[in-house]
Amino acid sequence: MPIEVANLTHTYMKGTTSEVTAISGISFRIDDGEFVGLIGATGSGKSTLIQHLNGLLKPTSGKVMVDGVDIWSKGVSLKEVRRKIGLVFQYPEQQVFEETVYDDIAFGPRNLGYSQTEVESQVKKACALVGLAPDLLSRSPFELSGGQARRVAIAGILAIQPKVLILDEPTAGLDPRGRTEILDNIKALHRNGMTVILVSHNMDDVARLCERVMVLDRGKLVADGPAREVFSRREFLESMRLKPPEVTILMEKLRKRGWAVRNDVLTVEEAYAEIVEELRRKGVAGAV
Amino acid sequence: MAEVEKTRGLEAKGVFFRYEVDESEKVLALAGVDLEIRQGEFVVVLGPNGSGKSTLAKHLNALLLPDEGDVWVFGMNTKDPGLTWEIRRSAGMVFQNPDNQLVATVVEEDVAFGPENLGIEPGDIRTLVAEALKSVGMEAFSRHSPHHLSGGQKQRVAIAGVLAMKPKCIILDEPTAMLDPSGREEVMKTIKRLNQELGITVIHITHFMDEALYADRVIVMDKGELVMSGTPKEVFSQWKEISQIGLEVPPVGQLSRRLWSSGANIDSGTLTVDELVDELCRLRSQT
Ligand SMILES: Nc1ncnc2c1ncn2[C@@H]1O[C@H](COP(=O)(O)OP(=O)(O)OP(=O)(O)O)[C@@H](O)[C@H]1O
């Protein structure tokens, strides 16, 4: 189910003295099976934009089309849209309503009318994907550490098995292992056909996982292209309060010192390979 | 005695703490923590989710009291109810979410909130607020609405709110988790400066391993216990333990170690981009 956004604008509190145009004139298309990163400074409009993609916010002007149909046209069930396009909120507390962690994660599948055994199996699967220990299931969602609450919020959306998964800063507050494991599991779901849109301030994660990166700046879409291309534009990113991954910066600095290495390296592995190559070329002893 | 008290920083001795989930179930969050933090020290706290970092932080400003053991804040035992306010004033806290820490409609009113609660004279409050905003580089925004600030600016205002109470220590529980890269750097540089210029003790909790490099000392929590303590270099050189716990060495550190272990003659403990660039250029010119 491709998502198409055409000339989308959203103004909060329209018509009052405190009106804010959070996003304006945004157009793009996301096809089935893409893994897209959305980056931008705080307040650039990321959360506002993605809440339009499953009809949580209504455009002030412009259109959101899913499978070629304007989701705000007559006869479209937004409930149906939201079961296919799952959104994990930026703040876990925006998403927690139930008495126990189990009920919280089970909320979605129950709502979809799953049988009790199906619900149970979905909850179990989702917990495994986010590394949530089973002994937390009987607890109140308010009796968790920050990172545990984050995992519950992600599990709740995974449990409805959406076709499109949108994550709003999902790894904020996760420990390094949790971050890597959860994102790797999401990458595996993506390989099985899920479309993923990842909003993140963690440039290493975006660089590692996303094929395509979109950049928002003060409500406008200012770049949209392959991750490698976007992250090699350091000065442009810095002017948007962003930054390429550390290893990308490292390679740029080596180039300035005369190294013949690529400037579009995104991961530790790639940087390692480039550096070893150069050392070999220069015949440095001991460089394997 | 009074002389000794003055130089005491923050101390935890044999601290156990359990959250009561219901009558039958308790969660052991701190399992015998011993910790001493010197006045003026910059300490970064790392540890996996649920390891007890936030619980420990709340013990250091008397938001929680130990079930067993004691916590002293600049010589004041947190169990003494008469000292609670003085403890909270001298060890202020900043939290993760920049949006729900600021309550007023104007920045300077927000920063004045703490001193007002302490019953300080309005004239003195104005001075405290101006000083605090200046210390975080936000003086130009004193009459702005907090809603229109960037995330990093909001967090700096939250820090100013703590500073206006003239604390000796600031405890920050993941203040950078929701910030863009520039905001994160802004906040880290601000707290480093407060530490160096004003001598404020800093306890900073984070999941960003590279932020540990700002610290004098890194401590690592795991399952309610303090399991490692040392300079950033010392802690990250124990890469096996670090990864067993579920943490990781920052990317540049991972790269240095890989290059070193495949035979490149560089310092395997190099953690920053500039240091690694220098190491590699030195190596490359040795031909
Ligand atoms: N209000 C609460 N009621 C019951 N248990 C709690 C409560 N808050 C935390 N816990 C439990 O106490 C333990 C320590 O939690 P704490 O919040 O201190 O962890 P943390 O190290 O700050 O984790 P994170 O990195 O996720 O923020 C965890 O097992 C957690 O589930």
Ligand SMILES: Nc1ncnc2c1ncn2[C@@H]1O[C@H](COP(=O)(O)OP(=O)(O)O)[C@@H](O)[C@H]1O
């Ligand atoms: N519910 C709201 N009411 C009014 N203004 C809002 C609301 N949510 C966001 N904004 C404003 O819209 C702009 C974009 O915010 P947001 O979409 O949250 O950005 P991001 O997710 O990139 O940090 C900001 O100026 C923000 O203050």
Ligand SMILES: [Mg+2]
């Ligand atoms: Mg947002």
Ligand SMILES: [Mg+2]
């Ligand atoms: Mg915590």
